[in-house]
Amino acid sequence: MAARQTPDTLDMAVRVASMDEVDRGLKPHQALAEAGRCIFCHDAPCVKGCPVGIDIPGFIRRMAQRNFVGAARLIRQANPLGAVCARVCPSEAQCEKGCTSAGLTEPVAIACLQRFAMDQEMARGIRQAAAAAPTGRRVAVIGAGPAGLACSLALALAGESVTMYDSAPEPGGVMRYGIPPYRLPREVLNREVDWILGAGVRFVGNTEVGRDIGMDELLSEYDAIFIGAGLGEPATPDVSGLDAPGVISAYSFLRAAGQTDPAPIAQPLGRVVVLGGGNVAIDAACTALRLGAEAVTVAYRRAREQMPAWAREVEFAQDEGVEFAFLLSPAEVLQADGKIMGVRMTRMKLAEDDASGRPRPVPSGEPDEAIGADTVLLAFGQGANESIFSALPSLARSEAGMIEVDPETGASSMAGVFAGGDAVNGGSTVVLAVSEGLRAAAGIRAYLDSSREGSECR
Ligand SMILES: Cc1cc2nc3c(=O)[nH]c(=O)nc-3n(C[C@H](O)[C@H](O)[C@H](O)COP(=O)(O)OP(=O)(O)OC[C@H]3O[C@@H](n4cnc5c(N)ncnc54)[C@H](O)[C@@H]3O)c2cc1C
Incomplete structure (x- = not known):
């Protein structure tokens, strides 16, 4: 079988000094060659690995026939954010993991093919789908x-x-205010968002439900509600000195950095230490490099094998020059004259597995050590979105403290209120959030239909 095609990437010197997209995408001849690698298995294990069930053999077949826009339309039927997902999905753990050709050589580069098709479609303008006749029903x-x-x-x-x-x-949510532009260019996001709004969706920004508009108002004005409010505030670890200027949550840092190119981050970055081991830590580290940090170290309390960050993201950061320090847990942000000097770290060792199924990090008993730093970025995860539970106190919570929903319909414990995405699953992926949004849309329509039938019977 022919070798898997790989897209070009930006030259490293340019790459680490700009927010431009690193992955340049396949060239037309590469896309055709890659489409030619698909063996169109009858049971399509790739489709089973895709949370939205894109007809992957179907779109690849169209690509092999040079019908790129037709391929994109097939993708878009299943995933309205197909161009975004082609860039941010962990495809190696989803569709490409199931690719049968993985057993032969390397899996087909499904995400690269999807991106090629979506980019071709976007270059021509995304065709607006026709909406059904208005039902007269209102959903918030x-x-x-x-x-x-x-x-x-x-x-x-x-x-x-x-x-x-x-x-x-x-x-856009985290796609706009979290994922860095060098992985997801904002023009790609904007085109898909504009296309969605163009279908007749009214957007009201700068409006927090529970603060700027009451949940009671929404419940009385609308026939159903969908909650896709994501996660809440970043977690703060029990470490002294976190109030020092120059200690920033990685989320706020990424949010500010994603706005402009290059971003106006207030203080000089100098030596940056990122505390945490997830994808947010990696994104913050690579963004810090792009904003001119002298050196960036990601410090994580377990070993590399236990890092929640995707392996390909860790490799990406290492290629760019980010350093990693493992088995170190932060104890204190060190300061002198009101300025950060570094972070005192406790050396850890791994013990028996904890509830997460990973070895528990415990202090090794060795002396603490310091990592020099001028800026400290905190990336310790986020909890439930409490703004929603405050606005709707009777909403039932899952064991994990998120919104509890029916797994078939996305219906919450309150009649007419549905939910999906991170607010339900506790933090996952863009494509899973899309699939849960689509599931709830079907649940809402069934609920509205049954409510109407009920009122007609009375
Ligand atoms: C830095 C970072 C990088 C990531 N990288 C990837 C990646 O590469 N690939 C991937 O698949 N996933 C990635 N993820 C995860 C992915 O972005 C999320 O799983 C996904 O965005 C969740 O979608 P959502 O719609 O549930 O919530 P969100 O995207 O969080 O959107 C929720 C929206 O609700 C709004 N909101 C919250 N409360 C209220 C309220 N009370 N009233 C009104 N509005 C409210 C928020 O402003 C926000 O816009 C990343 C996450 C982060 C933080």
């Missing part, structure tokens, strides 16, 4: 991240009147 969507966007589009196309509220000024 809280949160304009991937879950809210996918749910809104599906409802709008079905003729429901949809208003999407977000506390942020612009729609």
Whole structure:
């Protein structure tokens, strides 16, 4: 079988000094060669690995026939954020993991093919899908991240009147305010978001539900509600000195950095230490490099094998020059004259597995050590979105403290209130949020249909 095609990447010197997209995508001849590698298995294990069930053999077949826009339309039927997901999905753990040709050589580069098709379509303009006749029913969507966007589009196309509220000024959620532009260019996001809004979805920004508009108001004005409000505040570890200027949450840092190119980050970065081991830590580290940090170290309390960050993201950061320090847990942010000097770290060792199934890090008993730093970025995960539970105190929580929903319909414990995305699953991926938004749209339509039948019987 022919070798897997790989896209070009930006030259390293340019790459680490700009927010430009690193992955340049396949060239036309590469896309055709890669499409030719698919063996079109009859049971398509790749499709089973895709949370939204894209007809992968179908779109690859169209690509092999040079029908790139047709391929994109097939993808878009299953995933309204197909161009975004082609860039940010962990495809090696999803569709490409199931690729049968993985057993022969290397899996087909499905995400690269999807990106090629979507880019071809976007260059020509995404065709607006026709919406069904208006039903006269009104749905409020809280949160304009991937879950809210996918749910809104599906409802709008079905003729429901949809208003999407977000506390942020612009729609996109973490795709706009978290994932760095060098992995997800904002023009790609904007085109898909504009296409969704163009289907008739009304967007109301700068409006936090529970603060700027009451949940009671939404419950009385709308026939159903979808909550796709994502996660809450970043977790703060029990470490002394976190109030020092120059200690920043990685989320706030990425949010500021994603706005402009290069971003106006207030203080000089100098030596940056990122505390945490997830994808957010990696994104913050690579962003810090791009904003001119002298050196960047990611410090994690377990070993590399236990890092929650995806392996390909860790390799990406290492290639760019990010250093990693393992088995170190932060004890104190060291300061002198009101300035950060470094972080005192406790050396850890691994003990028996904890509830997460990973070895528990415990102090090794060796002396603490210091890592020099001028800026400290905190990336310790996020908890549930409490703004939603405060606004709707009777909403039932799952064991993990998130919104509990029916796994078939996305219905919450309250009649007419549905939910999906990170607010339900506790933090996962863009494509899973899309699939949960679509699931809830179907659940909402079934609920509205049954409510209407009920009222007609009375
Ligand atoms: C830095 C970072 C990098 C990531 N990288 C990737 C990646 O490469 N690939 C991937 O697949 N996933 C990635 N993820 C995860 C992915 O972004 C999320 O799983 C996904 O965005 C969740 O979608 P959502 O719609 O549930 O919520 P969100 O995207 O969080 O959107 C929720 C929206 O709700 C709004 N909101 C919250 N509360 C209220 C309220 N009370 N009233 C009104 N609006 C409200 C918020 O402003 C936000 O816009 C990353 C996450 C982070 C933080």
